[in-house]
Amino acid sequence: MTVNLYNGFTNHITGESFRCIGYDKDAFVFEWTVQPYGYIPFEHIHLNQEEVFHIKKGELKISIDGETYIGKAGDTITVPKGKRHIAINNKPEKLNCVVEYKPGLDNYPFFQCFGDLTIDKDTDKKGEINIPKM
Numbered sequence: 001m002t003v004n005l006y007n008g009f010t011n012h013i014t015g016e017s018f019r020c021i022g023y024d025k026d027a028f029v030f031e032w033t034v035q036p037y038g039y040i041p042f043e044h045i046h047l048n049q050e051e052v053f054h055i056k057k058g059e060l061k062i063s064i065d066g067e068t069y070i071g072k073a074g075d076t077i078t079v080p081k082g083k084r085h086i087a088i089n090n091k092p093e094k095l096n097c098v099v100e101y102k103p104g105l106d107n108y109p110f111f112q113c114f115g116d117l118t119i120d121k122d123t124d125k126k127g128e129i130n131i132p133k134m
Contacts, residue, residue: 002112002116003112003115003116003119005018005019005020005023005030005108005111005112005115006019006020006021007019008020008031009115009118009119010118011118011123011127012127013041013123013125013126013127014034014038014039014040014041014126014127015034015035015036015037015038015039015089016032016033016034016035016038016039016040016127017031017032017033017034018030018031018032018111018115019031019033020108020111021098023104023107023108024104025103025104026102026103026104027100027101027102027103027104028100028101028104028105028107028108028111029098029099029100029101030098030099030111031096031097031098031099032053032095032096032097032098032099033094033095033096033097034058034088034089034094034095034096034097035089035094036089036091036092036093036094037088037089037090037091037092038088038089038095039086039087039088039089040086040087040088041124041126041127041128042086042126042128043063043084043085043086044084044085044086045082045083045084045085046079046081046082046101047081047082048081048103048105049081049101049102049103049105049107050078050079050080050081050101050102051078051079051085051099051100051101052076052077052078052079052099052100052102053071053076053077053078053079053087053097053098053099054076054097054098054099054100055071055072055073055074055075055076055077055095055096055097056073056096056097056098057073057093057094057095057096058072058073058089058091058093058094058095058096059071059072059073059089059090059091059093059095060072060075060077060087060089060095060097061087061088061089061090062077062079062085062086062087062088063085063086063087064079064083064084064085065083065084065085066084113133114129117129117130117133
């Protein structure tokens with residue numbers, strides 16, 4: 001099965017939903033919705049891309065190279081390429097962001113694989129996908 005990213009998919013353990021809204025060589029753009037107290041299950045780095053969070057609703061708590069930032073609706077937080085980061089929704093309301101990876105690189109096929117493994121529940125108890133299968 002190959003997920004249609006424009007229809008989206010959900011990780012029911014982490015509370016994250018992803019729905020692609022645009023993709024080209026310049027950017028991979030998706031709507032990221034996080035349920036109350038939902039989270040990204042692991043700290044990670046994008047070596048060749050910046051990640052930009054446009055916060056539409058709720059509050060984003062993000063750690064970038066050990067520094068914590070809080071973004072609210074209307075704010076934009078940019079994670080420069082090569083910086084370790086992790087984000088959570090530590091509030092009782094949904095978090096909704098538009099997220100951009102710049103440049104787009106191979107994020108569409110990456111997220112298809114990520115989505116397929118998530119839908120197949122090929123995750124650990126924290127909701128992290130089985131990376132070797134990527």
